[in-house]
Amino acid sequence: MPKNTKCRRISGFPRKFGFAPTDNVDEEALRLTFDEFETIRLLDAEGMTQEQCATKMGVARTTVTAMYDNARKKIAKVLVDGRSLIISGGNVSFDISKGESINTKRKKGDNEMRVAVTYENGEIFQHFGHTEQFKVYDIKDGKIVHEEIVDTNGQGHGALAGFLFGGKVDTLICGGIGGGAQVALSEAGIKLYGGVSGNADEAVKALIEERLDYNPDVKCNHHGEGHNCSNHHGEGHNCSDHHDEDHHCGGHCAH
Numbered sequence: 001m002p003k004n005t006k007c008r009r010i011s012g013f014p015r016k017f018g019f020a021p022t023d024n025v026d027e028e029a030l031r032l033t034f035d036e037f038e039t040i041r042l043l044d045a046e047g048m049t050q051e052q053c054a055t056k057m058g059v060a061r062t063t064v065t066a067m068y069d070n071a072r073k074k075i076a077k078v079l080v081d082g083r084s085l086i087i088s089g090g091n092v093s094f095d096i097s098k099g100e101s102i103n104t105k106r107k108k109g110d111n112e113m114r115v116a117v118t119y120e121n122g123e124i125f126q127h128f129g130h131t132e133q134f135k136v137y138d139i140k141d142g143k144i145v146h147e148e149i150v151d152t153n154g155q156g157h158g159a160l161a162g163f164l165f166g167g168k169v170d171t172l173i174c175g176g177i178g179g180g181a182q183v184a185l186s187e188a189g190i191k192l193y194g195g196v197s198g199n200a201d202e203a204v205k206a207l208i209e210e211r212l213d214y215n216p217d218v219k220c221n222h223h224g225e226g227h228n229c230s231n232h233h234g235e236g237h238n239c240s241d242h243h244d245e246d247h248h249c250g251g252h253c254a255h
Contacts, residue, residue: 017180033090126175
């Protein structure tokens with residue numbers, strides 16, 4: 001019987017969910033889990049001791065040592081062998097209490113749903129990780145009670161999941177979105193409606209009326225520049241994110 005692992009607290013998701021050599025994209029990429037990534041961030045980037053890291057993550061120091069060793073070996077293989085790397089999964093809980101979040105003008109009320117839409121000039125912006133604004137809607141009893149436009153402050157991809165979570169967003173409507181960002185949203189408990197295009201206000205109205213047309217299998221290759229993410233009707237070209245296929249978080253921690 002496999003040993004039960006203790007849930008590890010992480011303070012945020014990586015800004016990028018994958019790395020690949022410029023001359024070779026490895027289809028069998030190595031996977032660095034979110035908790036392994038956190039040890040690299042805390043020990044190497046933040047300069048913490050292993051004891052401090054263990055306290056921060058809510059685990060034993062020996063656990064930190066094991067995760068850190070695994071992470072370093074994987075990174076070494078990426079550099080030495082020219083392998084690709086994806087970051088996903090792990091037995092983690094999401095804690096962004098000190099992170100930056102949506103700063104709305106209004107406190108979310110009881111029994112309200114907060115919906116965020118990637119936004120540009122009234123339309124649904126088609127690249128989640130590059131959106132500069134969200135339009136945020138508070139909904140109660142099937143009616144929009146408040147709406148406003150907020151800036152993302154230059155954040156992208158994984159950081160946006162924490163940005164939304166800290167703003168108590170329940171639901172996201174967007175166009176294209178990569179698999180890694182989908183994992184981050186799932187970990188943050190945010191329901192995703194991807195592959196949506198058109199007017200933002202109309203999309204939220206359709207969501208309220210339970211008639212929103214969306215793609216549950218939406219993908220977007222955000223590594224490319226200047227392309228258009230297609231929705232599930234096949235308009236434009238198909239976007240796929242080969243770095244994130246079938247990689248799901250294995251944790252079952254309470255958030």
